[in-house]
Amino acid sequence: MKIKVRLFATLRENRGKELELSLQDKATPEDVIQELEIAKSDVAILLVNGRDGDFSQELRESDVVSIFPPVGGG
Amino acid sequence: MNGYAGKILRINLSDHTYKTEELDKDKALKYIGGRGLGSRIMAEEVPPTVDAFDPENKVIIATGPLTGTPTPAGGRYMVVTKSPLTGTIASSNSGGFWGSELKFAGYDLLILEGKSPKPVNIFIEDDKITFKDAAHVWGKIVSETTSILAEEAPDKAKILCIGPGGENLSKISAVMNDINRAAGRSGVGAVVGSKNLKAIVVKGSSKPTIADSEKLKEVVKESRGKLKDNGVTGQGLPTYGTAVLVNIINEGGVFPTNNFQTTYFDKAENISGEHLAENFLIKRESCFACPIACGRYTKADEVEGGGPEYETIWAFGAACGVDDMKSVIKANFWCNEMGLDTISAGVTIAAAMELYQRGKITDADIDDGLSLKWGAGESLVEWVKKMGRRDGLIGDKMAEGSYRMATHFGMPEVAMAVKKQELPAYDPRGIRGQGLQYATSNRGGCHVRGYLISPEILGLPQKLDRFAIDGKAEWVKIFQDLTAFIDSAGLCLFTSFAIDGEGYANLTNAVLGTDFTQEDILEAGDRIWNLERDYNLKAGIDPSQDTLPKRLLKDPIPDGPSKGNVTRLEEMLPKYYEIRGWSEKGIPKAETLEKLGV
Known part of the structure; x- marks a missing residue:
């Protein structure tokens, strides 16, 4: 299946802003960060289709995974 | 002392x-x-x-x-x-x-x-x-x-x-x-x-005296360590400033766009913190004794100066449908020069744009060739200047803020304000604790009386389900009380991403020679909150004003990741009143004021 990954802030370095990944069925966000060589500890916010995501949830075709390092303020 | x-x-x-x-x-x-x-x-x-x-x-x-x-x-x-x-x-x-x-x-x-x-x-x-x-x-x-x-x-x-x-x-x-x-x-x-x-x-020429200088050195070192080790205050804010929130809030579908008509801005990348850092940032700035240095100093064409912050970028950006960062930087610059609040100024322009969209303001009302069309970034600076100088009909009405302006033009419901103060950059339909906080803030629409974005979006100090109702009243109260203390102590609210109540007590005790506990600090905040509430009630601010614009209560988010939600304020407010020790109608009970010594 194909999914879209959006990266933000420092996670874009050497990876880009938006990627399309081809993954095996039942792949999870954990597989996504492994593929992209992102340490779990560098992920502060994980969204799947804009909603709070879980590293172990099964992804589906066309899902959008957004990954943020620690950021904040207002 | x-x-x-x-x-x-x-x-x-x-x-x-x-x-x-x-x-x-x-x-x-x-x-x-x-x-x-x-x-x-x-x-x-x-x-x-x-x-x-x-x-x-x-x-x-x-x-x-x-x-x-x-x-x-x-x-x-x-x-x-x-x-x-x-x-x-x-x-x-x-x-x-x-x-x-x-x-x-x-x-x-x-x-x-x-x-x-x-x-x-x-x-x-x-x-x-x-x-x-x-x-x-x-x-x-x-x-x-x-x-x-x-x-x-x-x-x-x-x-x-x-x-x-x-x-x-x-x-x-x-x-x-x-x-x-x-x-x-x-x-x-x-x-x-x-x-x-x-x-x-x-x-001035004299420094305040410190009760226990050795102890203070120790707790300052500890606090600075926490600020450095914390992802938000040690990495996120120093690197990107507050503007890095643009993409986070937008990805969650709670980034109010076109005066809160929608909540996902498809051009958010153009006004993001990442874009600002890559193209316009000259240097970082810090305030007195601050190790975070979240301040930005930016340049766009002939204009250079402090900012813009996240709220400002949103107010002049997505709220007005504007995706041109240069226009946003310039509007921010001129807001500072005119001495205007950037949140209220941007949201007031957004309300004017909606009045124009709905035919309440017409081309005949607008002079000097300016535009009130969504996305009209090129007109922002002139609107800010007109607002500051009360120039022309629209400038004069804008200077009154969105509520009075919208009332003048016959459509007060387009004012996205609580207690007549313009709301900031988070749509509470998809961040429900923040909605309760907006509604109950003692100074009207405001995010820094209790920054529920921290637990509901950023996951600090722990992640809360942003759509949940249960437990939000308790979180709002604690955040409001702690913030009241921080504001009173003279510290920056951003330290609270890394420092907890006990940390604040340690800092305060080392300076003052007191023996405050975390509970004392929260009680002082509770006392201050009730004092402000009591003042507002005596000023005629009825508890019926503990509400949100109708759009946020009744109109579900039309599209994007938070589609279909409204704020559900009425389900949270009774619990909030109860744990504050207020009557069902939102009036502090005599015993509450007595207990706190207000």
Whole structure:
């Protein structure tokens, strides 16, 4: 299946802003960060289709995974 | 007195006299300082029903006991007064270096009374107080005023002033200091303007005494370590500033767009913190004693200056449908120069754009070839200038803020405001605790009376389900109470991403020699919250105003990741009243006020 990954802030370095990944069925966000060589500890916010995501949830075709390092303020 | 300077400077602007008073230590420890102590003095000295522009209203400029000490980010001060925008008590917070300098001059608070017969500047150099004619700077923008007064001032003096917005009594005008730092919200600049006061120049020569210097070194080191190790204060804010929130909030579908008509801005990348850092950032800036340095200094064409912050980028950006960062940077710059609140200014323009969309403002009402179409970034600067100078029909109405402007044009419901103050950059339909906080904030629409974004979006100190209802009232109360303490102590709210109640107690105890616990700190915050609530009720702010614009209560988010949701405020409010110790109607019970000693 194909999914879209959006990266933000420092996670874009050497990876880009938006990627399309081809993954095996039942792949999870954990597989996504492994593929992209992102340490779990560098992920502060994980969204799947804009909603709070879980590293172990099964992804589906066309899902959008957004990954943020620690950021904040207002 | 440790931490505190121990003195209040009371200035009568009507006859240009002043006197110093001893700080009441017991009262100070009970209300801490800053916002809390300033509010206590307002409650004692200013009738809640006073008109904001009546000379009987006072402006209290208040530092906290940690302002000007080595505590991290301890450089804040508060402007406390009756708000012309909301009719509530106002307390607007600013950083930079002016607040600590006031402490160095030997004062915890300035109380400004009466009204000067003509424009005046006040120069404070320790115990030497001078009133000087301000005719030569009246009407001038903030940077120009600051430059002129710097020539007349002692070396390295710090300067606070209002811009044309405050002079022209814009109800969304700010008090500015150090050129681009703003006590922005609730129209506090207009109250200063109503008193014919243009600027306060201050230079001090003494540092506050510390109860236990060795202990303070230890807890400051520990606190700085926590700030450095924390992802938000150690990496996110220093690298990208607050603007990095643009993409986060937008990805969650809670980034209000076109005046809250939608909540996902498909061009958000163009106004993101990442885009700002790559293309416009010149350098980082920090306030007094702050290791975070979240401030940005940016350049766009001929304009360069402090900011823009996340809220500002949103207000002039997505709220107005604008995706041109240069226009946003320039609008921010001119807001600072005119001395206007960037959130209220941007949201007021957004409301004007919706009035135009709905035919309530027509081309015949608009002069100088300006546009009120969604996305009209090229007109933002001119609208800001018109707002600050009350120029033309639209500029004059914009200066009144969105609610009064929209009411004038016959459609008050387009004002995205609570208690007439414009809402900030998070749509509460998809962040429900933040919605409860907006509705109950003691100064109307505001995110920094309780930043529920921290747990509901950023996951700090723990992740909450942003759509959940259960438990949110409790979270809102704790955040509001802790924030009231931080604002009163003289610290920056951003430290709370990394420092908890116990950490604040340790810092405070080392400076003051007290033995506050975390519980004491939250109780002080609770006391301050109830004091403000009591003042607002006496001012005629009915609990029915603990609400949100109809759009956020009734109209589900139309599309994007948070589609289909409304705020569900009515399900959270009764619990909130209950845990506050208020009646079902939202009135603090006598026993609650007695228990807190309000």
